[in-house]
Amino acid sequence: MVHEKNLDQFETMSDLVRELGVQEWDIDVPCPAGRWFRDGKRKELLRDMSEKIRHAYGGGYHGGSSGLACGSHLMTVGPDGAAAKCGFYLDEPAGNVGDGVSKAWRRMKHVPLSDLDCDCDELDQCAGGCRFRAEVLEGSDLSPDIVQCYARGVK
Ligand code: SF4
Ligand code: SF4
Structure with missing residues (x-):
């Protein structure tokens, strides 16, 4: 778990993961909620953490597929x-x-990418990020996932 007190060691960990020859590295950011997120300082931390997602490589089992958001292949x-x-x-x-x-x-509900309120050039790569997080932070499972927006520099 990466947190406020060890975030400065992230680059070293990233080097280690690559040195070890890891084939796929998924990185995610917890879904914040309630008072934790309403504190403006925490929003800054969320932004810093989100930028670390860029170090992930090799796929991503929560990625979109077949024109559907997040993990259409997951159960x-x-x-x-x-x-x-x-x-x-x-x-x-x-x-x-x-x-x-x-x-x-x-019976699993899937969210088509074409239904998302995302209007950016990153949609193909991002596939809308995490639908649960979008709902928790932005109020709808069709909203942008701001963690992905931060990570991709989308305003
Ligand atoms: S970067 Fe943000 S707005 Fe763009 S597709 Fe991803 S979640 Fe949607
Ligand atoms: S809602 Fe988030 S955690 Fe759940 S499958 Fe989608 S991307 Fe993964």
Whole structure:
């Protein structure tokens, strides 16, 4: 976990990851909420953290695909069998694998990139970032994900 107190060691860690020959490195930023984010200083920290995403390479299992935002190929199964796109949505699952994996899969909600309120040249590369974070921070799962906007220098 990278945090306020060790953010200055990030570049060293990035060098180490590459030296070790790691083939894919995914980096993400936590989804902030509530008073934590309303503090202006924290917004600056979020911006600093977001810029580190640029060090990621090699793919990204939460990336968009087939014209759909974030992880159209993903399904998370909770300990009780609840199935959702990812752990953030397990409190409103699409189904339960006890009724069949493919049935749960077919009920999964996907967000088409063409529906996003994103009007920028980065859309192909970014694929709208994280839909959960967009909803938490900007109020709609169609909003831009500001972590990706920060990382890509999009205003
Ligand atoms: S950089 Fe921001 S506005 Fe552009 S596609 Fe990504 S989330 Fe949307
Ligand atoms: S909402 Fe965020 S964490 Fe969940 S699958 Fe999409 S990108 Fe990944």
